[in-house]
Amino acid sequence: MTYKPSKKELESILKKYLEEKATPEDETFLNRYFDYLEDQPGLSTLLSEAENKKTERRNWELLAAQMNQPTHAISPGRKWRWMAAASIILAVGLSSWFFFLNKNDKQQQVVQNRITSDIKPPEVNRATITLTNGQTVYLDSAAVGSLAVQGTVKLVKLANGKIAYQTESGESIKELTYNTLTNPKGSQVVDMTLADGSRVWLNAGSSITYPIVFIGNERTVSITGEAYFQVASDKTKPFRVSKGDMQVEVLGTHFNVNAYDDERDIKVTLLEGAVRLKMNEQSRILKPGEQATVSNTISVANDVDVEAVMAWKDGRFKFSGVDIETIMRQAARWYNIDVEYQGKVEGTLSGGVARDVNASQLLHVLELTERVQFEIEGRKVIVRPK
Numbered sequence: 001m002t003y004k005p006s007k008k009e010l011e012s013i014l015k016k017y018l019e020e021k022a023t024p025e026d027e028t029f030l031n032r033y034f035d036y037l038e039d040q041p042g043l044s045t046l047l048s049e050a051e052n053k054k055t056e057r058r059n060w061e062l063l064a065a066q067m068n069q070p071t072h073a074i075s076p077g078r079k080w081r082w083m084a085a086a087s088i089i090l091a092v093g094l095s096s097w098f099f100f101l102n103k104n105d106k107q108q109q110v111v112q113n114r115i116t117s118d119i120k121p122p123e124v125n126r127a128t129i130t131l132t133n134g135q136t137v138y139l140d141s142a143a144v145g146s147l148a149v150q151g152t153v154k155l156v157k158l159a160n161g162k163i164a165y166q167t168e169s170g171e172s173i174k175e176l177t178y179n180t181l182t183n184p185k186g187s188q189v190v191d192m193t194l195a196d197g198s199r200v201w202l203n204a205g206s207s208i209t210y211p212i213v214f215i216g217n218e219r220t221v222s223i224t225g226e227a228y229f230q231v232a233s234d235k236t237k238p239f240r241v242s243k244g245d246m247q248v249e250v251l252g253t254h255f256n257v258n259a260y261d262d263e264r265d266i267k268v269t270l271l272e273g274a275v276r277l278k279m280n281e282q283s284r285i286l287k288p289g290e291q292a293t294v295s296n297t298i299s300v301a302n303d304v305d306v307e308a309v310m311a312w313k314d315g316r317f318k319f320s321g322v323d324i325e326t327i328m329r330q331a332a333r334w335y336n337i338d339v340e341y342q343g344k345v346e347g348t349l350s351g352g353v354a355r356d357v358n359a360s361q362l363l364h365v366l367e368l369t370e371r372v373q374f375e376i377e378g379r380k381v382i383v384r385p386k
Helices: 007-018 024-032 044-066 076-086 094-101 105-114 324-335 359-367
Strands: 128-130 136-138 145-150 153-157 163-167 178-183 190-193 199-202 206-211 219-230 239-243 246-250 254-259 266-272 275-279 282-286 291-294 298-301 316-322 338-341 349-354 372-377 380-385
Touching: 178 190, 178 199, 199 206, 239 254, 246 254, 266 275, 275 291, 282 291, 282 298, 316 324, 324 338, 324 359, 324 380, 349 359, 359 372
Parallel strands: 163 190, 219 239, 338 380
Antiparallel strands: 128 136, 128 178, 145 153, 153 163, 178 206, 190 199, 199 219, 206 219, 219 254, 239 246, 246 275, 254 266, 266 291, 275 282, 291 298, 316 349, 372 380
């Protein structure tokens, strides 16, 4: 007579399996009686979870083989640490993610053979600062120390590579003097401290114009592109960021502004504190975790993926339900490439990849979704639907 395990016995081993406590014998037992489990009332939830975990484990084993890594290095319990170290954390939607992991070696090789050229990520900071007198300071080649003196204000490069403005104590400036920090495409993120102690991170393909010293009863800067601000608190001098008719007003807070000219809308995301957005006659106040989209009107969303918004500052691409054009605009700024589309790529993608990988690695993984394929010609990337 064929042995049939009891429901209690099955339930016990399923729970051990889900809690990562199952022995090799337990897993062998589950594999043997997996079909029998489907007929057991009351075990459907545990069975579903076990099936998902079984698929997940198999996929990580396949990924380990694909990346020539020992399986234990990317087991589910350690996968995020391993993937960060491997600089390839990409999930292009759940179905596409598992599709990618289950491709055989021959299919993977076809994709890899299609992209034979490569483009490296930015290796240096190519930012420049344009002074009031028109002089240009190149930050990548500048030595640590004083870069320029403008009246009583020094522009200095610190030992950690950051840029700062330092004012001599006891001195005052009575007239606003502006500088412009420009961070071109294909440049690492630049980090600058303004004279009031506020910090600004500037993404590739962005610029900010600001006074070397804030005087009067306000602090106002203007940007193009994307910048993240940590504003030094000063209730007597509101801090304002402007882009065209849009203005963000704060007292002391952390927020991100995405205002690239090639994006359809301006997006302001608040991480900490409070900000007020103004555009023409419209005004909205944001709370932490909210994002305002500014076009002809101001709309506010509270379900924004803040991690995706801030990924650029943390050295990653992270996509959350976006189309291929949005992904490629980010790639174009970072890698300083031109993008040509030959046909429409349908659907949206979610996931991410470290920004210190070559462009081919990003494109390889995107191709594995079976929705898109790429060709690199010099510094041009051709995008076609699959």
